[in-house]
Amino acid sequence: MALEIRDIHKRFGSVRASDGVSMxxxxxxxxxxxxxxxxxxxxxxxxxxxxxxxxSGEVVLDGEVLDLRSPADAIEAxxxxxxxxxxxxxxxxxxDNFILGSPGAIGLDRPSxxxxxxRVSTDLGFSFDPDRIVGExxxxxxxxxxxxxxxxxxxxxxIFDEPTTGISATQQIQLFATLRKLASEGLIVLFVxxxxxxxxxxxxxxxVIRQGKVVFGARMPVPAETLVTEMFGNVxxxxxxxxVPLGDQLLRFDALSFTEGSTVVQGFGxxxxxxxxxxxxxxxxxxxxxxxxxxxxxxxxxxxxxxxxGVDVSRASYRGHLDAGVHYLPAGRLEEGLVEGxxxxxxxxxxxxxxxxxxxxxxxxxxxxIEIDEYSIKGQPGSPAEALSGGNQQRLLLAMIPTDxxxxxxxxxxxxxxxxxxxxxWTRLLDRREQGTAxxxxxxxxxxxxxxxxxxxxxxxxxVFAVRTVDETDPQELGYLIGGKERV
Numbered sequence: 001m002a003l004e005i006r007d008i009h010k011r012f013g014s015v016r017a018s019d020g021v022s023m024x025x026x027x028x029x030x031x032x033x034x035x036x037x038x039x040x041x042x043x044x045x046x047x048x049x050x051x052x053x054x055x056s057g058e059v060v061l062d063g064e065v066l067d068l069r070s071p072a073d074a075i076e077a078x079x080x081x082x083x084x085x086x087x088x089x090x091x092x093x094x095x096d097n098f099i100l101g102s103p104g105a106i107g108l109d110r111p112s113x114x115x116x117x118x119r120v121s122t123d124l125g126f127s128f129d130p131d132r133i134v135g136e137x138x139x140x141x142x143x144x145x146x147x148x149x150x151x152x153x154x155x156x157x158x159i160f161d162e163p164t165t166g167i168s169a170t171q172q173i174q175l176f177a178t179l180r181k182l183a184s185e186g187l188i189v190l191f192v193x194x195x196x197x198x199x200x201x202x203x204x205x206x207x208v209i210r211q212g213k214v215v216f217g218a219r220m221p222v223p224a225e226t227l228v229t230e231m232f233g234n235v236x237x238x239x240x241x242x243x244v245p246l247g248d249q250l251l252r253f254d255a256l257s258f259t260e261g262s263t264v265v266q267g268f269g270x271x272x273x274x275x276x277x278x279x280x281x282x283x284x285x286x287x288x289x290x291x292x293x294x295x296x297x298x299x300x301x302x303x304x305x306x307x308x309x310g311v312d313v314s315r316a317s318y319r320g321h322l323d324a325g326v327h328y329l330p331a332g333r334l335e336e337g338l339v340e341g342x343x344x345x346x347x348x349x350x351x352x353x354x355x356x357x358x359x360x361x362x363x364x365x366x367x368x369x370i371e372i373d374e375y376s377i378k379g380q381p382g383s384p385a386e387a388l389s390g391g392n393q394q395r396l397l398l399a400m401i402p403t404d405x406x407x408x409x410x411x412x413x414x415x416x417x418x419x420x421x422x423x424x425x426w427t428r429l430l431d432r433r434e435q436g437t438a439x440x441x442x443x444x445x446x447x448x449x450x451x452x453x454x455x456x457x458x459x460x461x462x463x464v465f466a467v468r469t470v471d472e473t474d475p476q477e478l479g480y481l482i483g484g485k486e487r488v
Contacts, residue, residue, distance in 0.1 A: 001027040001062045003048075003157055003188050008057035010043055012387055014380075017043035018054070019212035025190070025205075030183045032203035032220070033192045036231050036418040037391025038378045040212040041192050045159050048190075049081035050074035061157065080155030084162040084390075084416060086142040090135035094128045098149050121148045124178055138284050140171030147178065157188045164198060165416050167444075169479065176202050194231075194418035196224050232420055241430060241452055247274030250438045251295075251407060256304035260290040264462045268304070272438050274406075277430075279453030280442040281482055286459035288442040289331075292409045295440065296328035297321035308407060325406030331415060333393040338385040344368050344396060345381040351400035371399045376424065391421035398428050408432060410441035414448060426452055446475045460484040 003025045010018040017040045025031045035041045046052040048059060050071040059066045066077045074080070088097050099113045114130050121128055126144045134142060143163060150158060160179070164172050179202065183189050193199055199206055200221060208216035208230040216230040251272040258265055265287040272278055280288035293299040295306060297318035306314045313324055321328075330336035338347060345368040349359055368381040375395040379388050388396065394417060401408070408429065414422035430452070433439060443449050449456050450470050458466040458481040466481045473481075480486065 001156065001186070001188070004058075004060040005044070005048070006058040006060065008044065008047060008059070009055045010047060010052060011055060013383075015378075015387075016212045018047065018057075021057075021209070021212070021214055023207050023214060023217065025188055027188060028183050028186050029205060030179060030189045030191060030203045032199035032206040033190055033209065034194065034196070034199055034206055034227060034231055035209040036194060037416075037421045038389035039209045039231075041209055042161060042389070043212075044209070045081060045161055045190065045192055048074070048157075049079055049159055051081075075150070075153050075155065078154060078156035079159070080150035080153065080157070081159040081161065082143060082146050082150065082163060084165050086139070086146045088134050088142050088145065090133075092134060093130065094132050094134060094137075094145060095130040097134050097145060098130075098152070100149075102153070116152055117148065120152045124148060124151065124181075125174070138167070138171070139165075140167035140175070143167065143171075143175065144178075155187075157190070158182060159190045159192065161192045162194070162416050163191070164193070164195070194416075196227050196419075199227075200224065228419075231418070241426075244275055244434050246276050246454075247436050250274040250276075250309060250436075252305075252307040254305040254307060256291075256294070256301050256306060258287075258290055258294045258299065258301040260293065260299055261285075263287050263290050265290065265459070265464075266303075266462070268464055270457065270464075270467070272440070274436040274438055275433050277433060277439045277441070277452055277454050279449040279456040280440060280459065281444075281446075281449055281456055281478060282459035282465075283482060284444075287462055288457075288459050289411055291459075292328065292411055292440065292442060295321075295407070295409050296326055298328070322402075325402075325404060326409065327401050327405045327407070328409040329397050329401075329411065329413060331411040333390065333397060334386060337397050338393060340386045341384055343382045343384055344372065344377065344379055344388075347385065347396060347400060351402075353402065375399045375428075390416045391418065394421070394425060398425065401432075405432065405437055408437055408439045408441075410439065412443055413441055414443075414445070422448075446478050449478065450475065458482060 005021055005023050008018045008021040021044055033041050043052065047054045050068045050073050053069060059068060061077060068074050095114055095117060098117045099108055117128065117130055124147065126148060128145065163175060179189050191203055203220055205219050206222060207214055208227065210231060249271050253268050253270045256268040263285055280291065282288050290299065294301050297316055297320060301314055305312050308324055313321060334340060345364050348368050348371060349364050365381040372379065375398055377392050377395045379392055385393060414425055429439060453470050456468050456470065457464055461484060465484060
């Protein structure tokens with residue numbers, strides 16, 4: 001069995017997302033697809049999995065030209081895709097999600113499906129409670145459920161789009177072991193990523209896509225410098241963070257307590273100076289995301305106080321926090337940060353400080369063009385938010401930050417971004433720090449926490465387990481602390 005991609009073309013307006021892409025992937029392969037944000041990786045994978053129709057070209061599996069007009073066509077042909085955010089229904093049970101989309105009669109044989117769930121998941125090394133609500137599961141567990149469902153539906157080609165985004169280090173180890181097992185059993189596994197170290201660790205071959213074209217392909221190992229050059233067209237060197245003098249106390253948490261779902265944090269205390277960067281670390285659901293929501297006014301604390309510039313803002317609304325100079329960038333760029341269906345220009349108008357009743361759209365488009373150039377956004381003033389890649393959505397969110405922000409709250413600010421886009425994001429954020437803005441950011445990337453933080457606050461089990469300056473810790477100790485242990 002081989003998967004052949006023959007001269008695939010796909011345009012979105014003036015943008016050539018796939019520009020004559022061709023490659024062949026043999027059975028049993030763990031094949032890496034590398035490229036910067038906006039290079040065309042996800043578009044190509046969505047064509048393979050039936051979410052998009054190609055403008056021209058062919059997809060051939062085991063000698064048969066496929067007619068892929070929908071995800072149902074793709075899975076019937078044996079191609080399944082695990083998206084960066086697993087496609088699950090959060091209010092439904094594990095069993096309900098497992099049987100959704102299954103072929104056959106209108107009536108579902110739930111006892112048989114329950115037995116199939118246990119059989120397939122056990123073979124993959126997973127374990128599920130069929131009656132558990134999926135909304136209570138971590139991203140890694142939802143991934144495992146999606147893989148189980150795809151295998152049950154008969155997938156022979158599995159596409160993983162940035163699968164390590166939002167999962168723990170332990171879950172990543174288990175995921176990689178699963179992918180190796182699937183490839184060893186004769187499946188084709190496409191691993192889409194921008195992280196060189198993951199492709200180097202996992203894949204036996206690699207293809208690099210840049211600006212919609214295949215620019216490089218080889219068996220692994222390949223020197224990292226070569227892959228970086230092929231991805232970006234030049235050797236990329238991340239900028240080091242420069243220390244800046246910290247200002248007076250800007251933010252103080254006094255015995256703060258808050259609850260969201262099963263997350264309960266009590267008695268949290270911390271002082272933050274103007275210009276200071278505080279990294280928030282911990283397993284998913286440990287309290288760091290909830291703290292950011294409390295600081296932004298989206299959630300009110302159950303006790304204690306949040307003091308900003310000497311003023312208690314604990315019970316202020318989200319609008320009140322904005323007026324006080326607080327700005328929040330959530331992890332869900334399109335779900336929470338941007339509005340699907342409206343353009344770059346409209347986003348910038350909505351986030352502007354102008355309160356005029358009428359909008360001069362000609363001037364607004366001109367201003368949007370300036371911001372597009374300033375933030376290197378790959379799009380036009382009229383481009384809708386959902387047409388942008390993840391990296392370009394994040395750049396748009398940066399362009400929407402007010403000029404006089406005092407406190408920036410960021411949830412996984414570089415999740416899913418390539419190294420160049422991540423460096424661009426942090427260059428802009430650190431520019432704000434030099435103007436006296438304090439930054440609180442949550443991240444699962446230990447290197448990011450150590451590279452950009454002044455101090456790191458580690459949450460575990462609803463408590464602040466440790467506070468460390470970056471000079472007194474390292475990745476190994478952070479890993480221990482996040483797991484609730486002191487390094488011995």
